[in-house]
Amino acid sequence: MSAGERLPGTPEPMHFWAGHAGLRIAGDAWGNPDGPLVLLQHGGGQTRHAWKGAGETLGAAGYHAAAFDARGHSDSGWAAPDEYTADHMVGDLKGVIAGLGGEKPILVGASMGGGTSLIAVGEGHIDAAALVLVDMAPKLAPEGTAKIQAFMNWKPEGFESLQEVADAIANYQPHRKRPRTLDGLAKNVRLGADGRYHWHWDPARRYRRMSDYRERLSKAADNLKLPTLLVRGGLSDVLTEEGAQSFLEQCPHAEYVNVENAAHMVAGDRNDIFAGAVIDFLKRTVPAAGPRRS
Secondary structure (H helix, E strand, C coil): CCCCEECCCCCCCCEEEECHHHCEEEEEEEECCCCCEEEEECCCCCCHHHHHHHHHHHHHCCCEEEEECCCCCCCCCCCCCCCCCHHHHHHHHHHHHHHHCCCCCEEEEECHHHHHHHHHHHCCCCCCCEEEEECCCCCCCHHHHHHHHHHHHCCCCCECCHHHHHHHHHHHCCCCCCCCCCHHHHHCEEECCCCCEEECCCCCCCCCCHHHHHHHHHHHHCCCCCCEEEEEECCCCCCCHHHHHHHHHHCCCCEEEEECCCCCCHHHHCHHHHHHHHHHHHHHHCCCCCCCCC
16 A cells, blocks of 8 residues: 555655565665665654665765655555554664675664664664764653644644645745755655555655653663764754753763754755764774775
8 A cells, every 4th residue: 555656756766675574665775785785764744765865975975875755655565554663664674784784884864763772782683883863862752753743643634735735845944944945745645546646655654652662762772782872953842952961861872963053854954964974983983995997
């Protein structure tokens, strides 16, 4: 199943991998296939396209970067309503790593993708070389997470026009400049049989009980031993400075970067600063040999 037809101009996935129980996972990759593998996982309601700039930058620095659509998002397969758990997403992550032939990958996860990465490493499901959490930690602000849920659940009947979609995104992200054209929205919506535009994600996907989820994240964070970087958006209302400092107390060996003028979607707001901070961290912890020469 899907939300409808892909709009003209929507980029085709470069790759498909088998996730948990064979679910088809769509993704893109950049850089040297022989370099250290970096898995980029987006947040709820986002797509692999959120990582394009960071993926290209990592690839140019000698890493093999890959970003994929989470189950129930964009070009990846949909699942039964009870199969959108963290365990299923960890299974998808393991499938993508196996498909890429990677060993000890670097995990970079934003929001939902950060939670998947934290659980995968902290519970011993994946042996990773390094972990980068982007605006994600066990202590999240309830107001910020509720705002995300409200946005994802808004307009279940769909939108009449792309302009209406653009207005919804602008209201949700008032700190961002509006794009000059509506072309980029093709990645975010699908055209339904009813003639209306629908978000790309599965509406049957439901958020887990946050109290249980935060407790699981906290227990996983207690077990972190690998090089870890926490990146927070300075304008974020999801991970506050208090929440970031709480994680740093829990994981004292972790490094920390606060990106000014960026909100919850850090890479999309300030990709230049974000990618630079991640590469600086990786050069010291998991260095790449450099770009492959032709």
